[in-house]
Amino acid sequence: MASKKVLLTYEGIQTLEAELENLKTVRRADVAQKLKEARAQGDLSENAEYDAAKEEQAEIETRIVELETMLKNAMVIDSDEDTHVGVVKPGCKVRLYDYTFEEEVSYLIVGSTEADPANGKISNESPVGEALLNRAVGEEIEVETTDGVDKYRILDITN
Secondary structure, eight states: OOOOOEEEOHHHHHHHHHHHHHIIIIIHHHHHHHHHHHHTTSOOTTOHHHHHHHHHHHHHHHHHHHHHHHHHTEEEOOTTTOSOTTBOOTTOEEEEEETTTTEEEEEEEEOTTTOBGGGTEEETTSHHHHHHTTOBTTOEEEEEETTEEEEEEEEEEEO
């Protein structure tokens, strides 16, 4: 079964690669040391430090596999290569007028792995992100949310 492609910016790939490197070189060594110290205490059957270190080791190994899979299936968002200039696509920064709050907002459209709404990065799979895809300046979108319908007008799109 083919794995789902993971949309990432160059910055996102670098962040994941740095995390992976840290897990493999620093965190693995830290846990190995914790396990060594816990084993030195003797009886492992009731050794809370040993159990905690084994659990941490499992979490690290799981995250390493997740990161390696994401990076293996990464598809780089490069807005410079796209021929659909003037329409919203992953990698674009979009300036919108939010009718609900009567203010301008800006979002960078990223893949779900990099989404961070508090910092202006929304996923192309989020309700707003999905509604913006392939839209142009001047278009209005309506997005169904748990609180009702939010309405936006696209003011500007930059690659």
